[in-house]
Amino acid sequence: MATVHPALAPYVRSIVVYDVTFGAPGVHIGMPSTGLTCVLPVDEPLEVAWDAAPHTRTSGWSSVSGLHTTAAAVHHGLHQSGIQLSLSPAGARALWGVPASALAGELLALGDVDADLGDLPSRLAGEATWDARLEVLERALLGALRRRERAESRPEVARAMALLTRGVPVAATADDVGYSRRRLTTLVRDEVGLSPKTYQRLARFSRAHGRLRRDALDGDVSVARLAAESGYADQAHLAREWTGFAGCSPTEWLRREFPIVQATGDRAEGA
CATH class of the missing domain: 2.60.120 (Jelly Rolls)
Structure with a gap:
């Protein structure tokens, strides 16, 4: 780095x-x-x-x-x-x-x-x-x-993005920055190309990916613990979201990227 x-x-x-x-x-x-x-x-x-x-x-x-x-x-x-x-x-x-x-x-x-x-x-x-x-x-x-002239995004859009990244619900984010949910959706899509909800899901997945990579490097992986720490309802929820974004389950990703690491608590993935 x-x-x-x-x-x-x-x-x-x-x-x-x-x-x-x-x-x-x-x-x-x-x-x-x-x-x-x-x-x-x-x-x-x-x-x-x-x-x-x-x-x-x-x-x-x-x-x-x-x-x-x-x-x-x-x-x-x-x-x-x-x-x-x-x-x-x-x-x-x-x-x-x-x-x-x-x-x-x-x-x-x-x-x-x-x-x-x-x-x-x-x-x-x-x-x-x-x-x-x-x-x-x-x-x-x-x-x-x-x-570049460095044209910045509107401050309220930047704040909305920060709130969504932290997991604040879309409706609450819209209220915080003073926009309707529809208007917020337009502004966020214009800024990053994704809807607020999709961006929020992507941010949660990205945090989970970072945690799993660190756990793999430490040799201490539990998919069930990862789901709880990353804000997913349960391990099955994590597995569905992970498969949607990564094209494979967390344990399959580990097998491909960290073949010597064994995951625990992965029965909900069918692993």
């Missing part, structure tokens, strides 16, 4: 360097989240498609996706390395000059989003170390930030 420059911190949630060797070629699950994703591979082009939609498969030296409710299938060989960024919805406006809704459900090259950043992959490839690549990336992002 690289340090994010303070000027970029409101817009870039994380910058992660990855350098992974696999035992065999395969497919990694790119999970939906409330962040926009930008991947910049450096050793071989990234091949990615939406799950169960092979006709959407793209291959290139950059990949940008907005918010999505379907997992991505990331194809890999024996080795993969590069840099992955997660942007907040505000980051789409600040860095690329478009609302996140313009990129919802899309798989695009970086140059399609911002022509001025189209040569960034080649600039990264020209550097020999990760530190040098991160410096090039930071300069490019700061340059993009300076080029």
Whole structure:
């Protein structure tokens, strides 16, 4: 995890360097989240498609996706390395000059989003170390930030998004920011490309995914506990939502992403 420059911190949630060797070629699950994703591979082009939609498969030296409710299938060989960024919805406006809704459900090259950043992959490839690549990336992002007028979303919409992320019901969120539920739905959809309810479900799923990943790394996984801690009615509810977003159950995701980890309390999934 690289340090994010303070000027970029409101817009870039994380910058992660990855350098992974696999035992065999395969497919990694790119999970939906409330962040926009930008991947910049450096050793071989990234091949990615939406799950169960092979006709959407793209291959290139950059990949940008907005918010999505379907997992991505990331194809890999024996080795993969590069840099992955997660942007907040505000980051789409600040860095690329478009609302996140313009990129919802899309798989695009970086140059399609911002022509001025189209040569960034080649600039990264020209550097020999990760530190040098991160410096090039930071300069490019700061340059993009300076080029934009930085039109922010309306403060009440930003507050509504924060409330929805925390799990506040849609009706209560609408009351808090002084809009009708219908008006709130229009504004949120215009901002991120999803309805308030779907965005709220996605935020809950994203929190659960983060918890399960941490638990897997710690070697202490209980799907029943995860459901309770993540705000699901029960384990079966978690399993249904997880399958809808990720295309597989939590335990199947663990088997594919963390094959040495065993989950407990997964009978409700039929595992």
